[in-house]
Amino acid sequence: AQSVTQPDIHITVSEGASLELRCNYSYGATPYLFWYVQSPGQGLQLLLKYFSGDTLVQGIKGFEAEFKRSQSSFNLRKPSVHWSDAAEYFCAVVPVYNQGGKLIFGQGTELSVKP
Amino acid sequence: GAGVSQSPSNKVTEKGKDVELRCDPISGHTALYWYRQRLGQGLEFLIYFQGNSAPDKSGLPSDRFSAERTGESVSTLTIQRTQQEDSAVYLCASSLKPGLAGGNTQYFGPGTRLTVL
Numbered sequence: 576a577q578s579v580t581q582p583d584i585h586i587t588v589s590e591g592a593s594l595e596l597r598c599n600y601s602y603g604a605t606p607y608l609f610w611y612v613q614s615p616g617q618g619l620q621l622l623l624k625y626f627s628g629d630t631l632v633q634g635i636k637g638f639e640a641e642f643k644r645s646q647s648s649f650n651l652r653k654p655s656v657h658w659s660d661a662a663e664y665f666c667a668v669v670p671v672y673n674q675g676g677k678l679i680f681g682q683g684t685e686l687s688v689k690p
Numbered sequence: 691g692a693g694v695s696q697s698p699s700n701k702v703t704e705k706g707k708d709v710e711l712r713c714d715p716i717s718g719h720t721a722l723y724w725y726r727q728r729l730g731q732g733l734e735f736l737i738y739f740q741g742n743s744a745p746d747k748s749g750l751p752s753d754r755f756s757a758e759r760t761g762e763s764v765s766t767l768t769i770q771r772t773q774q775e776d777s778a779v780y781l782c783a784s785s786l787k788p789g790l791a792g793g794n795t796q797y798f799g800p801g802t803r804l805t806v807l
Contacts, residue, residue, distance in 0.1 A: 579732075579739075579787075611798075616800070617800060618780065618781065618799050618800045618801060619693070619783075619798040620798075621734075621796075621797075636745045661766075665732060665733065667733075674788065675745055675746045676721065676785065676794060676796070678723075678724060678725070678733070678735065679735065679748060680717065680732040680733040681732055682731060682732040683731075683732050
């Protein structure tokens, strides 16, 4: 079945430590790939997106993500986490056949940051 | 306004009542999307509008849910005879046009938190 999976429901990292959030997808053709962040009481904000080209994508707030076709993954990374990064992170895809562009989301990963 | 706005921000209703949720997209955005986020779950697509038409309503969970858009602007999501399982955050997003041509991006509003008692 077509799906987007975020294996980690909750991750805790120390401030200043590196971060990697996992995302795997299951689609016949590589979909368009996105990471969104949702801070408490806020709407979703786009961190970065991958449509084609360079498989390492830079986003806002110091985040990057790497597309790996062989692993059907699009993991989000940040070298040094700040306390303000505590939030919920959603991986999302748009299947290439979908003309309307509706997003299909993973379940989300909640990030906590220890001082 | 500068971004997508939604009203009300919070709505508490009794089971069986009807509710209306409003979305004001970014001016000039022709595409508008509704999503639902139930507690502890990811977002589920409900419906999207291109202009005032809804080419994809596939995510509406039942015939109690309906939505309309007027003037290629504001949209209203209506839930009739609300049930407790309708409790969720309802998010609206808009984009300049549908699809992903030209790197099109969806911008999200802050959501309406609906609680059905």
